Amino acid sequence: MKQAEFIEAYTRINKFFQECLELLQENSVESLLHKIALKASSFSSACYCVCGILNSKQEYTRYYISGFTPVELDFINASESGIEHFLGSITSDQPINTTKIRDFPKIEEFLTEKHLYFNSLLYVPIFFSGEKKGCIILANKIGAAHFSAQDLSLVETIAVYAGIAINNAVINEWMISREQILSKRNEDLALLNELAKLFATSITQQETIVEETMQQVMGYLDIDVGEFFLRDDENPDLFQMVYKEGHTLATSLFGFSTVPFGEGIIGITAETRRNYILSQEELEIINQKKATSVSLNYAVCVPLISNDGVLGVMCLATKLVKGSEGSINLQFISSIASWIATLIQDLRLTKQQKRIAILEERERIGMDLHDGVIQSIYGVGLTLEHARLLVNQNPEQTTEKIKIAIDALNATIRDIRSYIMNLKPARLTNENLIQSLRRLANDFHSNTLVNTEFHPVIEDINNLSEEHVNTFYLICKEALSNITKHAHATKVDISFYEMADRYILEVDDDGAGFDPSTERKATSHGISNMYSRTKNMDGNIELKSNPGGGTRVLAWLPKKNNKKV
Known part of the structure; x- marks a missing residue:
């Protein structure tokens, strides 16, 4: 070559x-x-x-x-x-x-x-x-x-x-496909993160949650039309439309604003707890209304499922470009729906807890008024009654009794004002428990002329928590009030002492007594209050009485979780 x-x-x-x-x-x-x-x-x-x-x-x-x-x-x-x-x-x-x-x-x-x-x-x-x-x-x-x-x-x-x-x-x-998938997942996570930030805010209205969430979701997924239905709090078998965006109808695209459970597309979605993808025939009916800026070719209804059942239904509709049918990730949308359902459920539970707390607070205030203010007014009434009996026999003593009544009324007024401001009797603010109990004993003796003795045996009164002080004070006041009303006693002994694991208050009288098994009813508001107060602090009341044999009220509270006041 x-x-x-x-x-x-x-x-x-x-x-x-x-x-x-x-x-x-x-x-x-x-x-x-x-x-x-x-x-x-x-x-x-x-x-x-x-x-x-x-x-x-x-x-x-x-x-x-x-x-x-x-x-x-x-x-x-x-x-x-x-x-x-x-x-x-x-x-x-x-x-x-x-x-x-x-x-x-x-x-x-x-x-x-x-x-x-x-x-x-x-x-x-x-x-x-x-x-x-x-x-x-x-x-x-x-x-x-x-x-x-x-x-x-x-x-x-x-x-x-x-x-x-x-x-x-x-x-x-x-690798490119995987990167796209990961990128899309990162974008999805970014949306979920934004929703999480929204959920972390102090939003108190579920309609606000729905509106802000739908705006985020529709913007991210490029959705043209969105609607949101929530289960009615008063009637769980009804779903109310609380949000709509992307059409001009006053009602839902489906022709209603309220739908019963199990009826229509929304009701069926709630009943079956499954995503409902509208057929082309159903979409054509919607498009005939000409209420949207685009002709819809895809719509899905997604249930919001919580532990309490279906809380609502989220509806999304749009016009997909040919070839992008797979761009709607129903699993992701279902995850968003679960987040919203969880948040709404938490919000409803919080509201329910607040309602319960308000009812409990009302009951507590009622107990405080009964055991505090009302008993003070009752004591004033006894003092005035005593003054009336002495008005002719001993005018000077009558004047003294009236002065005592006026002072007691002024103290009661201060208590009422204090309840309004901070729900705590004013006279407990500047006294420790021993001083308050001794004052109760002295006031009781002055009002009833019943021989009354107080025996405190405690090493450090300052170790008692505020809850202990209030509870023992009000229980003692209620016990003395019951003695005034029912016992006809001639002698009352009040003791307050401590054991290794508890504090104990005893109120004994030598009055008429009663049979606790037959005469203590649920309507006895004062006794019920005493039981309720001790139970709320993991303590108890022991009530011992016999007809003609006097009555002993023993209330004890544990020392655990004691906070100094």
Whole structure:
């Protein structure tokens, strides 16, 4: 071989391998198929080329064809048996170089149907790591009756590089797809984070929660129309529309603002607890109302499910661009609906707890008024009654009694004002419990002339908590009031002492007594208050009495969780 011929051959070979190496630089599968087909056709001088790759199901779904005229392409695309059928007609794992097309009945049938004519055919499978990735099919050698062995060798070399390039391109596509999925998930998480920030705010109205959440969701998902229904608090079998956006109707797109459970699309969604995707017929009925700026082609109703059942239904409708039908992630929308349901349930539970707290506070205030203010007024009444009896016999003592009554009324007024301000008797503010109990004993003696003694035995009175002080004070006051009303006693002993684990208050009288099993009823408000107060602090009341044998009230409270005051 002459030097010039050698250089020319070397140049051609070098160019060929440079062309093959270019395949490895291509990351797009479509562009890669295009280049494989062009290079295989160019180096083999083929009139036609079909190059395709297999998917995971070993089906040809992506391919590139070259060399066919527009008329021939029309014939190829005129029926269902297109290029995929042609590519799948040869399943050999070995190269084929032939002019005997009749030896391949499926190919001959395809050519006849498409009005094509092949006089020669070169088939080369594409492999990578022993796995078939696709194939290259060339037909009708230009300037010759058949493809040569050199043509086969060149195309086989192209197929080797093509196998590597196809594997790389598929991996690259997978990575891009994964990045897109991760990016979309990050965007989804960003929305959920924004919703979480919204949920963390001190929103107290569920309508505000719905409005702000729907605005976030509709903006993020690019939704045209949104509606929101919530279960009625008063009538759980009804769902009320509380939000609408994107249409001009006064009612819902479905024709109502209130829907019973189990009726209509909203009621069925609530009853079945499943997402409801509207059919095209149902969408057409909505579009006929001409209430939206776009013609809707997709709508879904999503139930809001909580531990208490279905709290509501979220409806989203839009016009999807052709090919974007899969862009609506129902699982993600269902997750948002679950978040909203949880927040609304928490809000409703908080409101219910507040209502219960208000009722309990009202009951506590009633107990305090009964055991405090009312008993003080009752004591004033006894003092005035005593003054009335002395008015003729001892005017000076009468004047003293009236003065005591006035002082007691002024103290009661201060108590009432204090209750209004901070719900605590004013006289307890500047006294410790021993001083308050001693004052109660002295006031009781002054008002009733009953011999009254107070016996405190406690090491450090300052260790008692504010709750202990208030509870013992009011229980003692109620016990003394009951003695005044019912006992007709001549002697009362009040004791306050402590044990290792508790504080104890005893009030004993030698009065008429009663049978606790028959005479203590639930309507006895004072006794019920005493029991309630001790139970609220994990203590108890022991009531002992016999007809004619006096009465003992023993109240105890535990020392645990004691806070100094």
